[in-house]
Amino acid sequence: MRMTRIGIIGGGQLGKMMILDAKRLGYYVVILDPNNHCPAHSIADEHIVAEFDNINAFFELASKVDVITYEFEHINVDALKSLEEKGHSVYPTSNTLSLIQNKYIQKKWLKEAGIPVPNFIAINSINDLEPEKLPFSFPVVLKTCTGGYDGKGNYVIKSPEDIENAYKTLGEGKVPLMLEEFIPFEMEISVLACNDQNRKSILFPIAENIHVNSILDETIVPARIKESMAAKALKVADDVAHQVSSCGMLCIEMFITKDGNVVVNEIAPRPHNSGHYTIEGCYTSQFEQHIRAIVGLPFGNTELIKPTVMKNIIGQINIDKDVEVEGLYEALTGGQVKIHLYEKTSVSIGRKMGHITACDTTIEGALEKVRNAHAKIKFV
Amino acid sequence: MRMTRIGIIGGGQLGKMMILDAKRLGYYVVILDPNNHCPAHSIADEHIVAEFDNINAFFELASKVDVITYEFEHINVDALKSLEEKGHSVYPTSNTLSLIQNKYIQKKWLKEAGIPVPNFIAINSINDLEPEKLPFSFPVVLKTCTGGYDGKGNYVIKSPEDIENAYKTLGEGKVPLMLEEFIPFEMEISVLACNDQNRKSILFPIAENIHVNSILDETIVPARIKESMAAKALKVADDVAHQVSSCGMLCIEMFITKDGNVVVNEIAPRPHNSGHYTIEGCYTSQFEQHIRAIVGLPFGNTELIKPTVMKNIIGQINIDKDVEVEGLYEALTGGQVKIHLYEKTSVSIGRKMGHITACDTTIEGALEKVRNAHAKIKFV
Numbered sequence: 001m002r003m004t005r006i007g008i009i010g011g012g013q014l015g016k017m018m019i020l021d022a023k024r025l026g027y028y029v030v031i032l033d034p035n036n037h038c039p040a041h042s043i044a045d046e047h048i049v050a051e052f053d054n055i056n057a058f059f060e061l062a063s064k065v066d067v068i069t070y071e072f073e074h075i076n077v078d079a080l081k082s083l084e085e086k087g088h089s090v091y092p093t094s095n096t097l098s099l100i101q102n103k104y105i106q107k108k109w110l111k112e113a114g115i116p117v118p119n120f121i122a123i124n125s126i127n128d129l130e131p132e133k134l135p136f137s138f139p140v141v142l143k144t145c146t147g148g149y150d151g152k153g154n155y156v157i158k159s160p161e162d163i164e165n166a167y168k169t170l171g172e173g174k175v176p177l178m179l180e181e182f183i184p185f186e187m188e189i190s191v192l193a194c195n196d197q198n199r200k201s202i203l204f205p206i207a208e209n210i211h212v213n214s215i216l217d218e219t220i221v222p223a224r225i226k227e228s229m230a231a232k233a234l235k236v237a238d239d240v241a242h243q244v245s246s247c248g249m250l251c252i253e254m255f256i257t258k259d260g261n262v263v264v265n266e267i268a269p270r271p272h273n274s275g276h277y278t279i280e281g282c283y284t285s286q287f288e289q290h291i292r293a294i295v296g297l298p299f300g301n302t303e304l305i306k307p308t309v310m311k312n313i314i315g316q317i318n319i320d321k322d323v324e325v326e327g328l329y330e331a332l333t334g335g336q337v338k339i340h341l342y343e344k345t346s347v348s349i350g351r352k353m354g355h356i357t358a359c360d361t362t363i364e365g366a367l368e369k370v371r372n373a374h375a376k377i378k379f380v
Numbered sequence: 381m382r383m384t385r386i387g388i389i390g391g392g393q394l395g396k397m398m399i400l401d402a403k404r405l406g407y408y409v410v411i412l413d414p415n416n417h418c419p420a421h422s423i424a425d426e427h428i429v430a431e432f433d434n435i436n437a438f439f440e441l442a443s444k445v446d447v448i449t450y451e452f453e454h455i456n457v458d459a460l461k462s463l464e465e466k467g468h469s470v471y472p473t474s475n476t477l478s479l480i481q482n483k484y485i486q487k488k489w490l491k492e493a494g495i496p497v498p499n500f501i502a503i504n505s506i507n508d509l510e511p512e513k514l515p516f517s518f519p520v521v522l523k524t525c526t527g528g529y530d531g532k533g534n535y536v537i538k539s540p541e542d543i544e545n546a547y548k549t550l551g552e553g554k555v556p557l558m559l560e561e562f563i564p565f566e567m568e569i570s571v572l573a574c575n576d577q578n579r580k581s582i583l584f585p586i587a588e589n590i591h592v593n594s595i596l597d598e599t600i601v602p603a604r605i606k607e608s609m610a611a612k613a614l615k616v617a618d619d620v621a622h623q624v625s626s627c628g629m630l631c632i633e634m635f636i637t638k639d640g641n642v643v644v645n646e647i648a649p650r651p652h653n654s655g656h657y658t659i660e661g662c663y664t665s666q667f668e669q670h671i672r673a674i675v676g677l678p679f680g681n682t683e684l685i686k687p688t689v690m691k692n693i694i695g696q697i698n699i700d701k702d703v704e705v706e707g708l709y710e711a712l713t714g715g716q717v718k719i720h721l722y723e724k725t726s727v728s729i730g731r732k733m734g735h736i737t738a739c740d741t742t743i744e745g746a747l748e749k750v751r752n753a754h755a756k757i758k759f760v
Contacts, residue, residue: 002708020400023423026705026721026734043403043423280663283739284715297708301715305685325406328382328677335664335681341406354406359663 003295004028007065011038013342014071014271019043021288032061039342055079062088069248069294073101073269074147091294092269096246100269104145104178113243116236116263123177126167131160139182142166144175150350151214156182183263185255189223191237192275193250194289197296201241204282205304206233207274215350219274219310220363221281225256233262240267249290251275280338280357281308306359309366311374315351319379323347327376337373347379383675384408387445391418393722394451394651399423401668412441419722435459442468449628449674453481453649454527471674472649476626480649484525484558493623496616496643503557506547511540519562522546524555530730531594536562563643565635569603571617572655573630574669577676581621584662585684586613587654595730599654599690600743601661605636613642620647629670631655660718660737661688686739689746691754695731699759703727707756717753727759
């Protein structure tokens with residue numbers, strides 16, 4: 001029996017972009033999100049307005065659809081497990097989410113599978129942070145094991161004097177913490193991968209990511225790295241995809257170290273900001289690929305069509321309602337960029353409001369185009 | 381003041397595909413359509429369920445949006461005019477629609493503007509069809525001046541014996557009729573064009589169209605014609621676009637005659653089936669271009685990325701509800717085609733249910749791909 005109805009937990013921009021591709025393929029989509037004005041609201045067939053910890057709402061969603069997915073990983077694993085126990089299809093599976101959601105468990109699992117990761121330890125109390133006890137030297141990175149994103153939940157400790165402040169900032173042990181060695185990287189890259197329901201994987205091209213204030217600013221594809229390094233990175237990404245095995249999109253964020261190695265920074269079990277370039281840059285977008293995978297359709301071609309650059313439109317101001325965009329005319333002049341706006345009604349500093357993509361014969365050309373367009377966009 | 385809300389009269393597949401691109405750009409979209417389950421229903425922000433002759437509903441739509449457009453041309457021109465008189469923006473304008481809607485008026489207007497069209501006359505009664513009175517020889521084409529589509533409203537009269545039957549079939553004069561010379565064409569082509577609000581035009585590449593039973597079956601881009609012929613066709617299309625002048629997308633369907641001329645068959649004031657290839661084939665789709673034009677944004681690049689073929693998925697069977705598609709897995713296997721399904725709940729013979737697109741390094745490759753995929757799709 002063909003699956004025809006898709007449930008998505010979360011109605012943010014990732015959910016919205018999943019739906020845009022799901023609707024082209026004719027699917028019926030129900031979302032679950034507490035915000036009645038979330039980006040995906042208007043294009044979903046149905047919207048269950050409920051909190052993400054409302055197990056009854058999860059079951060209501062399951063009753064309306066053939067398969068459930070999610071657009072972010074901070075979801076109650078037990079709730080997903082209880083859906084699966086009642087026979088509902090959830091992709092990625094609750095088991096996969098349980099391995100990825102907690103960064104300490106994720107790293108431990110990847111390391112045991114032979115995937116290269118930075119050195120790390122669990123931090124159970126401030127005593128574990130005593131300099132003489134640390135197995136690696138400063139700088140180090142203190143991280144919350146759960147709930148972090150866009151640099152939130154990370155604290156770079158440069159010297160022993162930072163320890164107390166770092167520990168305080170990250171909740172004083174109220175959320176589980178871990179410590180990692182700081183990787184002096186040459187470049188941050190990511191590979192989007194997708195698994196189908198038969199444990200086959202497909203990779204997208206390698207993306208070079210530039211972060212500003214720990215938030216993704218630009219993605220450049222193909223990444224400007226040597227072929228031998230690219231081969232190394234694709235091998236690691238492929239190994240991770242096989243290790244994860246659960247169906248759906250996956251983002252593997254990696255560092256290329258100064259000594260020419262590839263280590264996995266973290267993975268996300270979903271379409272990812274660094275894969276937005278695939279909408280125009282690849283024959284199949286990461287969103288269409290995710291939809292294809294979870295409903296059991298074959299993969300689409302992931303080839304890059306042309307060098308492509310994506311630049312995020314990030315809030316530089318706080319406006320709590322009726323926010324409007326200015327400069328769209330100027331940004332689109334020339335006809336060479338595509339602008340995606342997420343229809344968020346409020347803006348705050350650091351909030352992802354949209355993104356701009358350009359495809360060109362050269363990376364430099366595409367970079368110039370997105371930057372010029374980006375400079376024109378303003379929220380008022 | 382930036383326009384942020386778009387109204388669309390008609391919620392069929394053209395409306396749906398307009399919305400998919402409008403939502404990427406962050407627009408609020410209200411549709412007007414009598415069918416509560418029309419293809420665009422679920423992705424519109426609001427849906428006014430009303431008949432297309434309900435003038436109050438037109439004004440309700442106008443009250444909710446900044447600009448109004450439409451996805452088909454069989455709309456009451458006076459109703460659009462009354463919206464304009466109250467200060468509402470309607471694109472294309474009612475004046476443009478009044479010149480295009482009636483095929484006799486359209487041809488007369490194009491001819492007077494120096495655009496090459498087949499010879500034609502108005503038919504006011506069956507007496508006008510007396511063979512000795514006709515200014516051109518058999519075969520000839522009797523057409524209803526309004527309301528025709530997909531071959532409906534056309535009758536090829538091969539010899540005098542067909543006249544009575546043709547006249548009867550097309551309503552015996554109840555709708556206005558016209559007669560045209562039959563053009564023995566080498567090829568049917570179309571050019572999608574767009575006008576902005578400052579009377580500037582942009583053209584898409586030339587599409588070669590193959591009809592089966594008078595319904596578009598395949599569109600091949602670039603059209604397989606000589607460069608000199610392409611230049612001629614683009615010149616005619618450009619002339620038509622300037623003649624129309626009103627803002628928005630426009631389809632110019634043309635014949636390439638056996639003696640190497642280009643004549644305009646008909647024009648449509650909207651995105652068109654023969655422009656669906658632009659979704660994957662061009663940097664900017666015809667739908668995004670239409671949205672950009674009517675809200676006053678600059679044109680996007682219309683270049684063809686790769687040779688592209690579009691094949692319609694047309695109903696071969698009648699099923700009046702709960703229709704399901706079969707063969708999607710098989711059709712998508714190989715990852716080289718994109719399938720668009722319009723979410724129609726019933727199918728009938730000749731109904732457009734979806735389309736398949738492939739981009740490839742060669743036209744032959746793309747043709748093979750869409751045909752193989754198409755052979756797998758079935759409605760049950």
